[in-house]
Amino acid sequence: MGKITGFLEIERQDRGYEKPDLRITHYREFVKPLPPTGVGNQAARCMDCGIPFCHQGCPVNNLIPDWNNLVYRDQWRSALETLHSTNNFPEFTGRVCPAPCEASCTLNIPDNPVTIKTIECEIVDRGWEEGWIEPVVPPKQTGKQIAVVGSGPAGLAAAQQLARAGHAVVVFEKSDRIGGLLRYGIPDFKLEKHRIDRRLVQMRAEGVEFRTGVEVGVAHPVSALLAEYDAVVMAGGAESPRDLEIEGRSLKGIHYAMDFLTQQNKRIAGDDEPTAAPDGTLSAEGKHVVVIGGGDTGSDCIGTANRQGALSVTQLEILPRPPEKENKALTWPDWPLKLRTSSSQEEGCGRDWSVLTKRAVGEDGNVRALECVRVEWKRGDDGRLNLVEMPASAFKIECDLVLLAMGFVGPRKAGLLAQAGVEIDPRGNVKATEADYKSTTPKIFCCGDMRRGQSLVVWAIREGRQCAHAVDEFLMGSSTLPR
Numbered sequence: 001m002g003k004i005t006g007f008l009e010i011e012r013q014d015r016g017y018e019k020p021d022l023r024i025t026h027y028r029e030f031v032k033p034l035p036p037t038g039v040g041n042q043a044a045r046c047m048d049c050g051i052p053f054c055h056q057g058c059p060v061n062n063l064i065p066d067w068n069n070l071v072y073r074d075q076w077r078s079a080l081e082t083l084h085s086t087n088n089f090p091e092f093t094g095r096v097c098p099a100p101c102e103a104s105c106t107l108n109i110p111d112n113p114v115t116i117k118t119i120e121c122e123i124v125d126r127g128w129e130e131g132w133i134e135p136v137v138p139p140k141q142t143g144k145q146i147a148v149v150g151s152g153p154a155g156l157a158a159a160q161q162l163a164r165a166g167h168a169v170v171v172f173e174k175s176d177r178i179g180g181l182l183r184y185g186i187p188d189f190k191l192e193k194h195r196i197d198r199r200l201v202q203m204r205a206e207g208v209e210f211r212t213g214v215e216v217g218v219a220h221p222v223s224a225l226l227a228e229y230d231a232v233v234m235a236g237g238a239e240s241p242r243d244l245e246i247e248g249r250s251l252k253g254i255h256y257a258m259d260f261l262t263q264q265n266k267r268i269a270g271d272d273e274p275t276a277a278p279d280g281t282l283s284a285e286g287k288h289v290v291v292i293g294g295g296d297t298g299s300d301c302i303g304t305a306n307r308q309g310a311l312s313v314t315q316l317e318i319l320p321r322p323p324e325k326e327n328k329a330l331t332w333p334d335w336p337l338k339l340r341t342s343s344s345q346e347e348g349c350g351r352d353w354s355v356l357t358k359r360a361v362g363e364d365g366n367v368r369a370l371e372c373v374r375v376e377w378k379r380g381d382d383g384r385l386n387l388v389e390m391p392a393s394a395f396k397i398e399c400d401l402v403l404l405a406m407g408f409v410g411p412r413k414a415g416l417l418a419q420a421g422v423e424i425d426p427r428g429n430v431k432a433t434e435a436d437y438k439s440t441t442p443k444i445f446c447c448g449d450m451r452r453g454q455s456l457v458v459w460a461i462r463e464g465r466q467c468a469h470a471v472d473e474f475l476m477g478s479s480t481l482p483r
Contacts, residue, residue, distance in 0.1 A: 370402065
């Protein structure tokens with residue numbers, strides 16, 4: 001633990017942001033780090049709470065009290081080693097994770113949790129600055145070859161762990177760059193891509209080979225992988241977006257959020273504009289934008305649209321407005337349902353809840369408005385919540401661009417999964433358990449959103465690490481890799 005009385009003497013202080021009117025003029029990260037002394041003081045707030053509930057809140061099982069104590073005692077390199085023992089990429093989670101660990105912190109009962117996410121990020125950033133992060137090359141090779149399909153956080157975590165166990169690992173990625181959701185789904189203002197690139201340098205030095213522009217199941221058959229490799233890890237993510245099945249859906253100007261976000265990330269990377277796309281270049285400049293969906297992806301669309309110069313941004317959510325504050329007695333230490341305002345929402349947008357979109361209205365083939373109605377969620381006789389439209393509540397929103405950010409229904413079935421012949425579970429994901437991550441097809445393992453369903457980056461890293469342990473055990477009979 002940190003200072004015994006630290007949580008009584010030191011107030012919570014988190015990282016600050018660049019002012020909204022400044023940060024919407026660029027796509028760089030805008031979080032202002034705390035000075036080392038400030039980070040040490042925040043680490044000192046970690047209390048001797050007996051049972052560290054932050055552990056159950058953290059999907060990768062970070063040893064949070066341990067590295068808090070080391071930071072407080074100015075033992076930063078040891079803190080980094082402790083942090084890396086459970087998390088391959090803390091610079092990613094330290095930026096994009098919603099920090100369920102802080103919701104579980106004992107100090108969150110009075111709403112003053114330890115700034116766990118900030119401390120995590122500062123530890124790894126200092127590790128890069130000091131040159132402490134180096135390749136971990138295995139002392140010997142096993143002779144086993146493993147193919148990892150998909151280079152998102154789950155695939156990267158699995159690949160790095162397996163390479164460190166001495167296996168020859170090849171990562172296949174259908175896009176032109178490695179990173180998956182990290183590269184093309186998360187905006188640069190939340191995660192600059194050079195942070196991914198330096199991890200790839202480390203992984204290549206550890207023996208991982210990356211092959212981009214190869215879509216397994218299309219240009220490269222699954223049967224060829226099974227013939228060449230001792231095991232195959234499928235980590236392709238949940239790529240099938242939930243659609244909005246309404247009249248007028250085919251109008252131009254209605255797009256999936258990921259298409260919009262991916263284009264902007266490619267634009268920043270210097271790629272050519274996708275003129276061959278059905279509607280060409282997607283941009284919010286000079287447009288009235290409506291984002292349907294209240295989650296992180298919707299928030300990313302808001303931040304991107306504001307930076308592109310949208311005239312207005314409105315976010316619609318079908319669920320009711322959450323309470324301003326959770327009932328601690330009912331929710332802690334679990335993740336609470338409460339009203340949250342993201343940095344992108346702070347930059348400017350209208351937010352509306354309990355709204356159902358009924359119809360898209362167009363002019364000359366382009367969307368011009370959405371017809372909506374207000375709804376209530378009422379419990380039926382069977383105990384289930386049902387969506388009920390409120391009478392005389394119809395209204396219209398003018399718009400030129402509609403972004404669908406309503407989540408994902410699972411992985412794409414055509415191509416990879418169809419050729420692999422794996423069984424699909426009732427939720428539409430690849431059937432595989434957390435016990436061994438084995439699919440129903442021999443030699444094929446599955447992890448991340450493709451197995452779990454749409455989730456967080458931190459869950460993907462956990463799944464990749466645990467899947468690597470299962471593959472190593474399958475190939476070698478036992479494994480020293482951590483789960």
